[in-house]
Amino acid sequence: MSKFTGLAIFLAVGILFPLLLPGYLSLAITLLLFASWASAWDVLGGWAGQSSLGHAAFVGLGAYTIALSATRFDLAPWWAVLIGMGLAAALAWAWGSLTFGLRGPYFTLSTIAVAEILRLIAINERWLTGGAQGIFIFSLREPFGLDLFDRQTQYYLALAYTVIVIRIIIGFAKGKFGYQMRAVREDEASAQAAGINPTRVKLQAFMISGALTALGGAIYGVFLSFLEPHDIFFLPLSVQIALTAIIGGRGTIWGPTIGAVLLVFSAELFRNIFAQANLLIYGVLILVVILFMPRGLMGQLEHRIIRRRYARSTRS
Template identity: 65%
Template sequence: MTTHLVGLGVLVVVGAVYPLVFPGALTIAIAVLLFAGWATAWDVLGGWNGQVSLGHASFVGLGAYVVAIGASHGIAPWWALPLAAVAAAVLAYGWGWTTFRLRGPYFSLSTIAVAEILRLIAINEGWLTGGATGVFIATLPEPFGIDLFSRTAQFYLALAFAAGVIATVIVVSRIRFGYQLRAVREDEEAAMAAGLDPTGVKLRAFMLSAALTAVGGGLYGMVLAFIEPHVIFSLLLSVQIALTSIIGGRGTVWGPAVGALILVGAGEAFRTTFAQANLLIYGVLILAVVLFVPRGIVGELVRRHVRRRYARRAQS
């Protein structure tokens, strides 16, 4: 627990001074922070609760669209973001209510289908979403004279988002709900025998995960300022979010964040070599992780640390 809080403190302090030290590298830092937040939010459902979703781009897209459509109707982002979170939770409730009767790969498959249907709606319902061309965010209000289009302001918002999601997961991992999540992940029948309602637990995990993801999606909308349904609802974004978390380490507090740092960093490093094919690195890394470190990077480190501690305790 203390380790996690220290980690969170380090993240906030490093984040606070980062724009002063590297003012030229803000865009990539925003990408790292957004992916860290999304992957950590994904992990609430995918890691702690064991339900692999390949449709989380839906919530990113939903958040971005709520902020963009809100901006065009004069609704400020600080109202639009909570609205996006609520809308995502409601969507997750309906989605989970219909699909949580399915388990394992069947659930993953149904998430792809639902995300595809949402993408088709975003493309075809032009009166609401601007259709296939997408929507622009032309103006944003300036609270206290802060320009929300500036990269520095967006960086701090993304930092607050990532830190907030990680803090949420630290809390969740300690409370009763966190233990329920893990009980359902390990064995649904046993959890049911212990008096839990597995579907209810999964639904709450999905709603929390969706709401958090949508907040990040709203920020992403502000960063992009131009939202295209093909990009924001793409299966690739869903896959990227899931893989970030899995490569970093599912069901760990810091795994998804570390995964985001590694994957966005690697994507950037190979951008010149592979051009648009930089998802190649995701493919290679996920294969390596599945074959050699199935717990993910942080998961493996934690396991080794725990084993060493037990060994030391056994000797003394």
């Protein structure tokens, strides 16, 4: 089995999905976006071990870049996406340069503050962002004759996005950079002794994570086509992204995707019962995971499989 078998199966199911269940496209887009955001978060949070609770800032940045460049500057969406990713990487670089001197929980606290400040800017700088009332995307240029407001187009874009993110993470699993990130996560001093520059590795992880999240933010912006700073920059979205990855399993290839499947489906199932209280399920699941399976669903499963394999190999 090649390391890409899982991804190939995922892609095949993804391509066939709209033909089988065309009524669930919006749900599927939400699921793909959360799977990819959580996977992108996991580059920094799981592989490099720096938990961020501010990733909504990157979602907002991506979404606002495409909205503003379409409505104010009449710029083509593909340029807007690239600019958004560039801005996100620049923001991650500046943000990380300032805050990576802080360790563990202190870094997490600083990410909340940075994201909140961006939210306040999005609400108050009306000349730029349309302020608290939000901003409409009413027209977009059509790349290769594709109508970006068509749900099916958005679905395939989201699918491509997820495949790209997971492909990058599969690269980390066996690649040099992946090993460097894990070394930094486990022990920065030892990593440094092995010739790794921990700050540079963390910064690169943060920039990759931020840029990939902003790419999803751009798709999300087109999907919503109406952006409100209260929704898109707010702490709950950051928390949702982080918890999806942690519940699924930090530092695993498929963990964040499995977390997204579990959480998006249960949110959908309980929608009528809980209405606005839909984050209740996140709270319950994260407590269960932290108390009983600290590696997350996928991490616990992998751990068990490895142990069983090892036990079998010693027996024979």
